[in-house]
Amino acid sequence: MVVHLAGGRNIIVDAKVPLLAFLEATEARDERLRDERLAAHARHLRAHVDALGAKAYWRHLATSPEFVVLFVPAEAFLAPALEKDPTLLEHAAAKKVVIATPTTLIAMLRTVAHAWTQEALTSRTREIFELGRDLYTRLGTLGEHVDRLGRSLSRTVTDFNTAVGSLESRVLVPARRLAAMEVVENVLATPSPVETGVRALSATELAGRADGTPG
Template identity: 40%
Template sequence: MNELDPLLMVALAAGLLALAFLGWALLERRRAGAAEAKAWTLREQFIEAETRMRLIEDQAATQAELLRAQAAQSAGAVAEELLKRTDETFRNREQLAQQRLEAQLKPVAETLAKFEAQVQAVEKTRAEETGGLKAQIAQLMEASTATQAEARKLSAALRRGAGVQGRWGEQTLRNVLEAAGLAAQYDFVEQFTLDSEEGRRRPDVKVKMPGGAVFAIDAKCSLNAFLEAQEAPDDASREAALMRHAQSVRGHMQGLSSKTYWDQFSGERSPDFVAMFVPGDGFLAAALDRLPDLMTEAMDKRVLLVTPTTLFALCKAVAYGWRVEEQAANADKIAALGRELYKRMSVMGGHAASVGKALEAAVSRYNQFVGSLETQVLTQARRFEDLKVDHEGKEIPEASPVETAVRPLSKLSTSDAPHLRIAGQDEG
């Protein structure tokens, strides 16, 4: 019995397990049947839904076709309307843009019109000025031609000989002296003769300086070589002619220095130089270019090389000296006139003082007369009024004394007046 209990228990457990398994199998089978039934139901529902979907798709396709047809018709109308509106809008915008463009371009058009008018005026003025300029150029060309002709005539005349050159130089010298303010025969003397131990000298001009001094000017410089240089055919010939011109100027300077004009004017306090007049700055410049030491050599030999420009400055200084001397002479005359005027004013002041004293005495006598009249006569005369004497309405006027005194001439008093001097001199 004890040995059979475990087996029984095993069998019982196995039976129970088999029953449990059988129940689980039945349960699973039931579940599977329910799942299969549910699956068939779902399949039927899916088929039904698929059928509905196909119907819906068919209806949607049909409606889409209908909508497409309707949309095509309405799109055509809408497109036509849009085209009309677009065309109208485009036209309106085009007109508006045209108006705006015209409004913006109107100032530009007005400015362009004004600019065109100004351009036309400028063109007209330019044409007139061009015509005037052409006329002036023509006149200038004529003047230049005339000047060249005159220069050729002058050159031809100067080449005739030393006499023509000398007269031209003398005339040029005279023009410079007169332009500087010097007067002929008063401030300078032309063509005079000096007697010296070496013989008779004849400088062209003697210029008088303030204080009695004089200096001589010579205008006999030869210009033949310079004129030859202007007509030289080549540079070598021109340079050779200019070198001869420089040597000519130098030789004339040395000969002028040997004449020692300053010694011959010793009685007139002449400065120790003589002026050598070259009638053109270009003539002297050409000589100095070839002989740079010519000016220094001339000053060492007491010869002052002058041209119209430098001589004008020198004579201007002389003219200024004459004006200063004249002003000094006038100052002396003014001083003499001042002294005489002072003397006459002193005499007149004495007469005025005498008149004042006479007036003062007359006033004193008048006041004495008024005092005597009031105290001695009028007191007795007014008693007629107390006696009722008919005086026909007339009253005796009162005589007032003169209280204003005569103003003394204190400025003419010799004790109070300052000691006057006129032009630096004692009034005496």
């Protein structure tokens, strides 16, 4: 079976554990036969671990960690096997197989789910940090553009007012003399200078970037 966890992750669980030898041991009346069947139970469990590890189920499911859970339905089934084969758990781990009973399975799933949730939060925090840095940089660039536009408008206003002054002093004076001599009928209108200046950037972040200093 596949257990679906938070963050789109999955844990593959195999529950086809061989229990025939264990059941035969529980029914045996002879101590020697019982001991022999428990040893067989340990061998069967180890062989199942080898077969399960060789299948490498995680390769077929990209969202699964590189291990598969071998589910043993009760502690009573696992304990005798470990008595006969004390290295069974280490052997299983080397094969990327985790042997779990109901208690350990739930604890393991909760731990893995929590770890992935924390990883997702860390990833989201890192993404927000990168977006914030990118936004701050873009604001600085926009401030540079606005500052250049403001300086360009200021130069335009200055040039316009200079042209108005030249028009008044160099062109309109003799033109008005013509009007005073009644050579022409209409009086020329006098253009007004632009009095309102361009507002400078006041935000230190934007003004700093516009001046070439770090924002």
